[in-house]
Amino acid sequence: MVTIEEALRIIKDQKINLKSEPKPLEEALGHALATNTVSPFDVPEFDNSAMDGYALCGLYQEYRLVGEVAAGDSKDVSLKDGEAVRIFTGAKVPKNTMAVMMQEKTSVKESTLFLDEMPKAGQNIRRKGGQLTEGQAVFEKGHILNPPSLALMGSLGLSQLEVFSKPLINIITTGNELVKPGDPKSVGQIYESNSYAISGALQQFGFQHHQKTQIKDDFEATKAGIKSALESCDVLIISGGISVGDYDFVKQSLEENGVNELFYKVFQKPGKPLYFGRKDNQFVFALPGNPASSLTCFYVYVLPLLQKLSGYGNYGLPTYQFPIKHAYENRFGRPSFLKAAVVDGKVEVLDGQGSSMIQSMAKGNALAFVNEGEVLNEGDLVKCKLIA
Ligand code: AMP
Ligand code: MG
Secondary structure (H helix, E strand, O other), rough: OHHHHHHHHHOOOOOOOOOOEEEEEEHOOOOOHHHHHHEEOOOOOOOOEOOOOEEEEEOOOOEEEEEEEEOOOOOOOOOOOOEEEEEOOOOEEOOOEEEEEEHHHHHEEOEEEEEEEEEEEEOOOOOOOOOOOOOOEOOOOOOOOOOOHHHHHHHHOOEEEEEEOOOOEEEEEOOOOOOOOOOOOOOOEEEHHHHHHHHHHHHHHOOOOOEEEEEEOOOOOOOOOHHHOOOOOOOEEEEEOOOOOOOOOOHHHHHOOOOOEEEEOOOOOOOOOOOEEEEOOEEEEEEOOHHHHHHHHHHHHHHHHHHHHHOOOOOOOOOOOEEEEOEEOOOOOOEEEEEEEEEEEEEEEOOOOOOOHHHHHHHHEEEEEEEOEEEOOOOEEEEEEEOO
16 A cells, blocks of 8 residues: 555656657647747738727827738838828838827728827737747747647648647456446446546547446456457556456556556545556556546546646646635545535535445545544635636
8 A cells, every 4th residue: 555645756757758749739729838939930921000090100199191901912012201001900010100099099081081080009910929039949848739839830830830749548347247338238237427427537638538437347358358458459448357366467467468556556535446557658547447446547647647647847737726625534444535516616525425426426526635624613714626
């Protein structure tokens, strides 16, 4: 049995080889960049108007109106003192433009432009290189591509990015009692649900599973199922069969498949019978079958490994502190990740903390960490991971 900190440390300390690949911009979201990026040109590349209005030469309140420049126009316009042109947002400002006046503060009579106020030099002009200059560092290797990063890369004209690959993930669920939702079920059977939580949580963080298999509680079948799953993945996530029951064959089957245990059992609630192992460059998590345990272990332990394997510098869900809405005492005898709801900046520990109780987890949006025996008063700060 290891502590939560030891388990997380073991995951963090794994030596890994990152793989990279080119990805089209459309598919690069959530990937970490595998190279440093510098700007190939100035952004913006030319002085342009920040407003729909008038480009002005000289600073007056009256101008001769001599033409028009729209966004995308490439003609070279040059203004003389006292001249103005109609201009639109994003259009290249004519040579000698001193300011742009927004159209709301202007009026035109015949070909004379009148301004409601004196223009200020440089007003409403987005300068060449105002965001980035040619050769300037844009992103360091390891930067995680969020939507604005994709916009920035696109604006640099980059259609393909070299990114770290995400791991290939297989899922195995175990249990004689499990029936696929939609199929007929007899007495004593239950619907299989953990794989939906796991594949959903994978998608939530930009991952997807490659294969999903359901295995009966049978030693040979478990051994064969694990062998086959390990043929096509970097990370294998198994649900159930890792406890100490007579039908729990996962641990022994992993050993027989050459997987080395890195830890087994974590001093925590829920999710005590959590297993983590490695075979060469493949990793295996065996999650306890109870639905809330399995998903909690995913968020706390599996996700950080997946992100680390994807080249993230910081991995795992961040921890935030929220004041608790009510007094609470952890009487579970183990450090606990409690199903909780953070609403209006306060955290509430929900009813239904059992390891099988997925409904309370489904209604909440956080895991609140409370140490074994810890007594909290209303307003005390609690460490929370937001899961929704
Ligand atoms: P186990 O860890 O295999 O002993 O399973 C613990 C509990 O979780 C049992 O009540 C199982 O029926 C339930 N369970 C195991 N796997 C799943 C699953 N994939 N979906 C829903 N419940 C499960
Ligand atoms: Mg089972």
